[in-house]
Amino acid sequence: MNYTYYAGCSLHATGREFDLSARAVCGRLGIGLAEIPDWNCCGASPAHSTSHLLAVALSARNLALAEAQGAGDIVVPCAACYQRLAVARKELGEDPGLREQVARITGRDYAGRAGVRSLLEVLGGLDTEHLKAQVTRPLGGLKAACYYGCLLVRPPAVTGFDDPEDPRSMDDLVRLAGAEPVPWGYKTECCGAAHGVANEPVTLKLVRDILEVARRAGADCLVCACPLCQNNLDARQEHVNRVFGTDFGLPVLYFTQLLGWAFGLSDRDLGLDKLFVKFRPGV
Amino acid sequence: MLNLSRAAADGAHFVEEVEKRSGQRLTHCYQCGKCTAGCPLAFSMDLMPHQVIRLVQLGLREEALDNKAVWLCSTCATCSTRCPKNVDLAALMDALRIMARREGRTRKGASTALFNRIFLDSVRRHGRAHELGIGLQHNLRSGKPFKDSDLARGLLVRGRLKFRPSRIKGAAEVARIFAEVKRMEDGQ
Structure with missing residues (x-):
């Protein structure tokens, strides 16, 4: 099975280990990833908060490049990039006038042939026996709180592959890896996203609540699918402890890292050495 | 009222x-x-x-x-x-x-508006967002030069931040997208 791969800016920097682990896990599962040559930033929240046309056009360039590459649907690990590309695809498909206008802006047309799928959706859709066959180091009942965040599941008219209030696809993968997904109520609460840079106190309150609810649910770790969520929950965890006087020490890893660990891949190949709060299952 | x-x-x-x-x-x-x-x-x-x-x-x-x-x-x-x-x-x-x-x-959302501006400026110039540059710019222009310096250090030692922006080959093409959008919207 082959896909066109869109990494996105964060996966080359703050979310480096998401890129590493996504490639390693896909490699093990026999999924070919052909990166879009010369892809650009999806525009993220700053673009859609500034100009609707700019947001669609920036994503449309990537969609057109992927389509021209002809290597199949686009698979996106980052929840935010995934949602931006999927929104642009939907709007371009529903509005011929917009498609024409955007093609004039970018100088490239996108006919809608290349679809957009999140990596979670793709891995969740694999044959479970195929996945189970790769598990050589089951996680021994490790309790994991699956944190989906906002953009993987919302708005459902765009994303649509999982329940927007109680998504399960990550829980199912985590269970296959031998861990125990805990039931909890903060699966899709917002982490504050880019407010970490612009208004940190707001993000720290949201992160504190997410960590607290995960801990009360008995979680040993959080599992996520977005580099912004991961950074807020992991790298800013020390800031939360400092500001609120808490003592959180919850590892926050990408679902691809957890899966890769169960597949027996090395910490280095999965970028597990890059986490702030160390992940040491069984210790 | x-x-x-x-x-x-x-x-x-x-x-x-x-x-x-x-x-x-x-x-x-x-x-x-x-x-x-x-x-x-x-x-x-x-x-x-x-x-x-x-x-x-x-x-x-x-x-x-x-x-x-x-x-x-x-x-x-x-x-x-x-x-x-x-x-x-x-x-x-x-x-x-x-x-x-x-x-x-934008007065009541100055920090977010500034972040949006700096982020998009990075994309317009390089074709991609340069996270370290965006964070530093935001610190300098909002008068908090040392905000998140511990975080940046931690990310750097883990190889999770790049000193230099990645400039794509089509950077000029991306800059043209920004210019075209502006031209169309200003002409509305």
């Missing part, structure tokens, strides 16, 4: 512009408050999300645009997902931010 007589002059025009930009019918909202009940950012806002819609319905441009709430909305779309009348409030908030910026009403 709301000055409703002011709304009479400009109100209808304002409502029409918001509807056009957001693609939402404002009359669909019957103020049930479900958006506010589920909003994860409501705790930090000066106006509740349902109040923002109400102000737009009343045609009160200044009150609807010049507040903290529109800039604190993280576009998580919990409201849009739960609205019993299918109003996409996240899309509405986008439209309000776009209009607020165009009218120079």
